[in-house]
Structure formats: structure tokens, C-alpha cells
Amino acid sequence: MADVSTAVLPLNSGVAIPQVGLGVWQTARGETTQAAVASALRIGYRHIDTARIYGNERDVGIGIQQSGLLRSQVFVTTKLWNDDQGYDSALRAFDASLARLGLEYVDLYLLHWPVAGRRLDSWRALERIHADRRARAIGVSNFLATHLDELLARAQIMPAVNQIEVSPFLQQRETRSSCGRHGIVVEAYSPLTHGQRLGHPAITKIAKRVGRSPAQVLLRWGIQHGMVVLPKSTREARIRENAAIFDFELDADAMTTLDGCEEGLATGWDPRTQP
Numbered sequence: 087m088a089d090v091s092t093a094v095l096p097l098n099s100g101v102a103i104p105q106v107g108l109g110v111w112q113t114a115r116g117e118t119t120q121a122a123v124a125s126a127l128r129i130g131y132r133h134i135d136t137a138r139i140y141g142n143e144r145d146v147g148i149g150i151q152q153s154g155l156l157r158s159q160v161f162v163t164t165k166l167w168n169d170d171q172g173y174d175s176a177l178r179a180f181d182a183s184l185a186r187l188g189l190e191y192v193d194l195y196l197l198h199w200p201v202a203g204r205r206l207d208s209w210r211a212l213e214r215i216h217a218d219r220r221a222r223a224i225g226v227s228n229f230l231a232t233h234l235d236e237l238l239a240r241a242q243i244m245p246a247v248n249q250i251e252v253s254p255f256l257q258q259r260e261t262r263s264s265c266g267r268h269g270i271v272v273e274a275y276s277p278l279t280h281g282q283r284l285g286h287p288a289i290t291k292i293a294k295r296v297g298r299s300p301a302q303v304l305l306r307w308g309i310q311h312g313m314v315v316l317p318k319s320t321r322e323a324r325i326r327e328n329a330a331i332f333d334f335e336l337d338a339d340a341m342t343t344l345d346g347c348e349e350g351l352a353t354g355w356d357p358r359t360q361p
């Protein structure tokens with residue numbers, strides 16, 4: 087049986103991505119991030135999702151070092167922030183991210199946001215970084231189907247992933263089906279609805295029926311839909327709970343109920359506003 091350390095999905099770059107990653111947005115820099123990363127890796131996570139704008143790349147690097155795992159055992163993602171978009175500025179920003187992480191390569195480098203007028207130049211920089219083998223895979227984040235169409239018409243290298251907000255309450259069906267058609271893996275961010283729907287009656291009812299927590303039900307829904315899920319927590323017990331999602335299954339009834347929860351809930355920013 088798969089578990090958090092072995093469950094992976096294949097990317098179009100030939101790299102395998104662990105299906106659960108620890109998110110560290112709003113995880114305070116310093117000891118808090120170092121401890122969250124180190125305990126996740128001890129529990130069995132093999133994937134950490136950070137970004138330049140989270141301000142904790144340095145601590146992610148320290149946490150990985152503290153884990154004692156080999157570099158090749160941990161899948162590390164970081165992202166290009168909006169201020170750094172553009173060809174030369176993206177290359178410089180990537181160097182700075184690598185230096186803060188204390189790594190020679192990342193596993194995945196993402197355009198954090200589809201910045202109008204600059205995203206295509208930024209993508210060329212990511213292609214260069216990939217060709218130089220300093221990112222094993224490259225991808226995008228917050229790209230809707232229209233942004234993907236524009237990129238795919240010009241890209242030399244296909245994005246390996248699209249990291250978007252997905253939960254039963256925001257299912258992004260059009261973008262997910264576009265990703266599916268193009269062999270792009272969807273990474274679900276804020277898969278726990280940023281904490282906003284953990285008490286929703288549909289979730290608590292299923293959780294009770296399967297003997298799991300609401301968080302585990304939400305994550306399992308994402309896993310069964312073939313997505314990568316990126317739960318964030320700074321508490322060891324929750325980090326452990328969010329990993330324990332490979333020893334049960336949601337039946338067809340539960341999946342249908344969850345699939346029926348759509349309400350357009352964007353808990354963070356909403357790329358529908360981005361031209």
C-alpha cells in the first residue's frame with residue numbers, strides 16, 4: 087500500500103512528484119518553518135512547497151538539512167514572484183532562491199502568477215533554467231485555461247504542473263480538464279479551504295461515516311481525483327494527520343457528495359480577475 091513517502095505521480099518531464107507536499111505559506115520564518123519541515127520529513131513527507139514571497143526559503147533549506155535525508159530524497163518546489171517576472175530578472179531571482187535554499191537545483195520551479203505582459207518572457211527564463219538542469223521540472227501557478235492556451239501556443243517546454251486552488255468548494259473543472267488534456271498535473275493548493283469549510287456538514291458527515299477527520303476527507307478527495315495536495319500546518323499532530331490518507335478510500339457516494347459541493351469559494355486570490 088502506498089503511503090505519504092511513496093505515493094507519486096509522473097510528470098511530463100520524466101520526474102516523479104510526491105502526491106502530498108507540505109505547504110509553508112504563512113509558516114513563520116525561523117524556527118517555526120525549520121521545525122515544520124523537519125517534522126514533516128521525519129513523518130514521511132518527501133515534498134515541500136515554498137515560494138520566494140513566503141520569506142522562508144532559507145528555513146526550508148535548514149529543515150531539509152536537519153532531516154538528514156539525502157537531497158535526492160526530497161522534492162522541493164519554489165516559485166518566481168511577480169516583481170521578478172521578466173527574462174533576466176527571473177534568472178536572477180532563481181539564483182537568489184537557490185542560494186537561500188542552499189541547494190544546487192530545485193525539483194520544480196513555478197511562475198507564481200500569470201502576470202500580464204511578462205509571463206511569456208518569464209516562461210522563457212524557466213525553460214532556460216530547466217535546460218541548464220537547475221530545475222528538474224518547471225510549471226505554472228494560478229493559470230486558468232485561457233492563460234494556459236496562450237502559453238502552450240508559444241512554449242518550447244510544456245508546463246509539468248499547474249498549481250491552483252482546488253477543493254470540493256472550488257473545483258476549477260474547466261482548468262483541470264484543460265490540464266488533463268495537455269498532460270499537466272494539477273496541484274491543489276489550499277486543499278483544506280484555508281480552514282474555512284472543515285466544519286461544513288457534508289464534510290463532517292462523511293468524516294464521521296469513514297472514521298476520519300474532515301481534513302483527511304478533503305485531502306483524500308483530491309488524491310482520488312489524481313491531484314497533488316499541498317496541506318499546510320505548523321502543528322506536528324496535524325502534519326501527521328494530513329499524511330495519513332492512504333489507508334482508506336472514499337466510496338462513490340462520498341465522492342459524488344463532495345463533487346456536489348461546488349460554491350466558487352476562492353479563499354485566497356482569484357485569477358479570474360487576471361487578463
Ligand SMILES: NC(=O)c1ccc[n+]([C@@H]2O[C@H](COP(=O)([O-])OP(=O)(O)OC[C@H]3O[C@@H](n4cnc5c(N)ncnc54)[C@H](OP(=O)(O)O)[C@@H]3O)[C@@H](O)[C@H]2O)c1
Nearest residue numbers: 109110111135275276277278279280281301317318319320
Ligand atoms: N500558488 C499559490 O498561489 C498558493 C496560494 C495559496 C497556498 N499555496 C500553497 O498551498 C499550501 C496550503 O494552502 P493554505 O495554507 O492556504 O491552506 P490549507 O492547507 O487549505 O489550510 C491551512 C489551514 O488549516 C489548518 N489546518 C491544517 N491541518 C489541519 C487539520 N488536520 N485540522 C484542522 N485544521 C488544519 C492550518 O492551521 P495550523 O497551521 O495552525 O495547523 C491552517 O490554518 C500553502 O502553504 C502553499 O504552499 C499556494
